[in-house]
Amino acid sequence: MTPPPARRRRTGAPERSYPRRGSVRRAQMITTYGVGSMVAVDNESFIVTGIDSWNISEAPTIHEHRLARVLGVKAFRLPPASDDTSKDGVHVRRFPLWHSCPTCNALQYVRRFNSPPGKNECGDCDEELVPSRFVMACAKGHIADFPYWKWAHRKNRQEADSGFCGGEMRLRTSGKTASLRSVLISCTCGIPEVSMEGAFRRSALSDLKVFCSGLRPWLKDAPTESCAESPRTLQRGSSVAWQPIVKTALSIPPWSDGDISRLEPHWDALRELNADGIEIYLKALTLQENYEFSAERVIALLDAENHEDAGPDQEEGHDHAYVTLRKQEYERLITGRPESETDREDQFVCEPPRSSASSLAPYGLAGPMLVKRLREVRALKAFSRVDTLETRTDVHEAALSVAPMDWLPAMEVQGEGVFLRLDERRLDSWAESVAVAARVERIRNNHLRMLRERAQHPQSVPDSPASARMVLLHTLAHALINEWSLDGGYPAASLRERLYADDSMAGMLICTATSDSAGSLGGLVAQGEPDRLEPTLRSALIRAQWCSADPLCVESEGSGVGGINLAACHACVLLPETSCEHNNGLLDRALLIGTPEDPSIGFFSEALML
Structure with missing residues (x-):
């Protein structure tokens, strides 16, 4: 008889196999169903756990040097996108825990149903159980089940009575x-x-003397705060x-060069x-990975990095660091980078149009x-609850993990766009008008009032970015995006939009991008040629002169x-919220074309008379 094969000794505990509970797209893990969000799968509800419990061994790494340094991480990772046989995946936990039965109407913790x-x-x-429709959460991101027992017994218990009646909820x-x-x-x-x-x-829950429990159910073994x-x-x-x-x-x-991404693991x-x-390091790396790098080029990149870190805004916190990112992009968009100076691996090509731009003057x-x-x-980076994210509102950022990680979930998109810049001298002269300043001040005061109402402390009220230039x-x-959606075939x-608006910037980038490696096919760039841009701009301004709600x-x-808006509604300049950086706030089309009583308020009113 053939002897039985030798039994292999286990080298470790077997990895626990968790059942699959549905799937979402990678992009949704950033914008819709990220860490801490609740996902409905069939008749069940789950909360997405922190990134420290994700299985991402097969998930690709994304490198973006400038953003990684601002966020304090080494790199970014794509959320897992895997099939049933892969070990990659995002863990979820059942939440909320209170469920009800549509047949017997029982309302209790899910474990008590003896499923x-x-x-x-x-x-x-x-009968399939129904997760609770209601939860309770606070502005610091904590979330817990709704206190059904206290709500039902709010007028039938003593103030000092904290026990339960022993009955069954329905x-x-x-x-x-x-x-x-x-x-x-x-x-x-x-x-x-x-x-x-x-x-x-x-005040419904505070009247019941229900206080925040400090629970963070999306984080495994997280202490109660x-x-x-x-x-x-x-x-x-x-x-x-x-x-x-x-x-x-x-x-x-210089960070858009495709070859630079190969050096990302070695920058430290x-x-x-x-x-x-x-x-010497590069020679060893060349022998190991068959890459060729120039020492002079690497030294130049390190010098550029040190120059960025030495900028005056870096000393004033993360908000100014993000502004610095925008200023660097603004300067590069003005300077451009012709296609003739790049190769196929380069991720940034920006050049002036072929025809003269005199018609736009x-x-x-x-x-x-x-x-x-x-x-x-x-x-x-994080997420918030309860408080609505408005322009630079000081909301609490709930953490994605118990301890800080050296990576964050991210996605990259490829695309194209048109960068437009306004004449700053003409812009400053227009903004000095008393009527313009009065309209902008009205928007600014409304925004500041809203920020004060939502601030946790009077000292923490952020400043409003509303200015004549920004609005x-x-x-x-918004007007150009609406016009291009009608004329260029792109859905709005x-x-x-990507705005560059402060005392030293006056530009905007309108772009389209997809997660596909090929990006788009040049249709938007074609709209930026002056012979097309001028009639498109004029049509957009004429369309803004009249709104069906006027x-x-x-x-x-x-x-x-x-x-925080004046002359702006869904019939004229509002956009889908995925297209707007400021949640459809801080808008006023009267600053484009003026009002019937005072056309001079509009920046483009004189051009429309030509």
């Missing part, structure tokens, strides 16, 4: 209306049935239950060496640039969230 193994069913009714819907009044909660202890009406009031914030009731699928904080950057020279070692050491446009190739990296550029970008949701729109004293 069969691998199923989410009521053990008595064999939840049913009367069906009379679609409001919260029809969602009814009862208990077998005999209390009167109560509805969920009023649960979403700002002490929190003084008042929790709010939210719907599980509400947009304010999870809002991503995404930081972006364009790849610009190269920074510690002198010129001779760098040359009456409109105050200076030097349009055609960005024929661009790469943008979008990294998920004008922002509204012009596929175009994005005269209410143009005479508005404040519209949008917090009244």
Whole structure:
């Protein structure tokens, strides 16, 4: 007989195999279903766990040198995109834990239903359980189950009584209306049935003396934090239950060269060496990986990095570091980089149009640039809850992991765009008008009032970026995107704005980008040629002169969230929120074309008379 084969000795504990619970696109892991968000899979609900529990052994690495240094990481990783046989994946945990049975109306923790193994069913009714529609969360990102017992017993217990009655909770819907009044909660202890009406009031939970529990269920083994914030009731699928904080950057020279990405794993070692050491290191690297690098080029890159770090804005915190990123992009977009000076690996090509731009001079446009190739990296830095992300609002950033990691989830997109810049001298002269300053001051005051209402402390109220220059550029970008969506064949949701607006910048980049390596096919760049851009710009301004909601729109004293818009509505200049950097805020088309009473307010009013 053949002897049995020798048994292999186990070298370690077998990796636990978790069942697959659905899938989402990679881009959604950054913008929609990132860490801390709740995902509905069939009739179940889960919360996405922190990046320290992800399996990303097969996930590609993304390098964007400038953004990584600002965010304090070494690199970025694409969220896993794998099949059922792969070990890659994002872990999730069941949340919320309170469920109800639509047949027997039982409302309790999911583990008390005695569900069969691998199923989410009521053990008595064999009916699929329904996750709680409601959760409670605070502005610091903590989230927990809604306190159903305290809500139902709020008028039937003593102030000092913290125990439970021992009864069983019930939840049913009367069906009379679609409001919260029809969602009814009862208990077998005999209390009167109560509805969920009023649960979403700002002080509803604090009136019950329900305090934030400091729970972070998306982080494994995370300690409970002490929190003084008042929790709010939210719907599980509400947009304010999870809002991503995404930081972006364009790849610009010298870091846009495709060969530079091959050196990214070695920068930490190269920074510690002198010129001779760098040359020896590169020779060894060439023998090992069959790459050829120039020591002079590496030294020049390190010098450029030191020059960026020595900038005056770097000393004033992360906000100014992000502004510095924009200024570097602005300068490079003005300078350009012709296609003749690049190769196929280069990720940035920007050059002036072939035809003369003299036809744009009456409109105050200076030097349009055609960005024929661009790469943008979008990294998920953190997320927020409850507080709406507005322009530079000082919201709390909830962490993606228990301990800081040396990477962040991100995605890269390839595309093209058109860069436009306004004549700064003409812009400053126009902004000095009393009527222009009055309209902008109205927007600014409304925005500051909203920021004060949402600030946790009076000392932490951020300044509003609203200025005549910024509002004008922002509204012009919206008008052009709407026009190109009609004339160029691009859906408005596929175009994005990137504003460069402060005392030293007056430009905007309108781009389209996809996650495909080929990007787009040049249709947007063709729209930037002056012979096409001039009639498109004129058509956009003429279209902005009239809105179907006028005269209410143009005479508005404040519209949008917090009244931070003036003449702006969905019938004229508002865009899909994926296209706008400022959540459709800080807009006023009167600054483009003026008002019927005072056309001089419009920056382009004289050009439209020609």
